[in-house]
Amino acid sequence: xxxxxxxxxxxxxxxxxxxxxxxxxxxxxxxxxxxxxxxxxxxxxxxxxxxxxxxxxxxxxxxxxxxxxxxxxxxxxxxxxxxxxxxxxxxxxxxxxxxxxxxxxxxxxxxxxxxxxxxxxxxxxxxxxxxxxxxxxxxxxxxxxxxxxxxxxxxxxxxxxxxxxxxxxxxxxxxxxx
Numbered sequence: 009x010x011x012x013x014x015x016x017x018x019x020x021x022x023x024x025x026x027x028x029x030x031x032x033x034x035x036x037x038x039x040x041x042x043x044x045x046x047x048x049x050x051x052x053x054x055x056x057x058x059x060x061x062x063x064x065x066x067x068x069x070x071x072x073x074x075x076x077x078x079x080x081x082x083x084x085x086x087x088x089x090x091x092x093x094x095x096x097x098x099x100x101x102x103x104x105x106x107x108x109x110x111x112x113x114x115x116x117x118x119x120x121x122x123x124x125x126x127x128x129x130x131x132x133x134x135x136x137x138x139x140x141x142x143x144x145x146x147x148x149x150x151x152x153x154x155x156x157x158x159x160x161x162x163x164x165x166x167x168x169x170x171x172x173x174x175x176x177x178x179x180x181x182x183x184x185x186x
Contacts, residue, residue: 010174012063015167019051026162030155038148039155046159047166054099054160055167059089074106090168096161111135 010018027044031037057064058075059082065072078099082089088098112135115127143152 010170012057015055015057015170016052016063018166018170019048019163022162022166023047023051026159030158039151042147042152042155043159043162046156047163050096050160050163051166052163054096054103055164056085056090056095056171057167058099059086060084074103074110077106078102085171090171092165092168095168096157096164099164100157100160108132108135 023044026047027040030043031040033039053064053067055064059079061079065075065079068075088094112127112132115131115135118124119126143149
């Protein structure tokens with residue numbers, strides 16, 4: 009398998025062509041920027057190797073504890089971490105869920121400490137509403153979410169395709185995590 013330095017180099021090399029393809033497909037520079045930045049984030053920080061102690065995992069610094077349950081639950085190079093279809097989608101849902109849970113726990117602890125009102129389950133949606141309003145007002149709403157996901161998926165897919173190529177070169181077989 010290629011090492012982390014090789015994966016990073018490939019991510020940097022392919023970010024500009026991904027952004028150019030987004031510009032060619034949409035005709036909007038903002039779309040190219042969203043896909044390019046999401047591609048870099050997807051390849052460098054949000055890729056398939058978050059299921060093990062890796063460079064991607066280490067880059068999260070003090071926040072890497074957020075990925076410990078993910079690492080514990082998924083085995084390395086499974087269809088759920090490295091899979092082209094499920095990998096990025098599961099990481100997006102996992103990360104959104106962890107951030108929501110973390111925000112709820114922080115609000116709960118703060119309310120408990122200060123004697124304020126303890127959060128209720130319907131308060132979870134309230135946490136995400138300002139973010140949604142910002143995205144819809146300033147970033148284009150649904151198009152932003154789609155473009156960001158495409159960039160994340162492409163960044164992670166470049167990692168998976170690199171692993172597939174490495175496996176094929178060594179064994180002559182396509183890896184099972186497609």
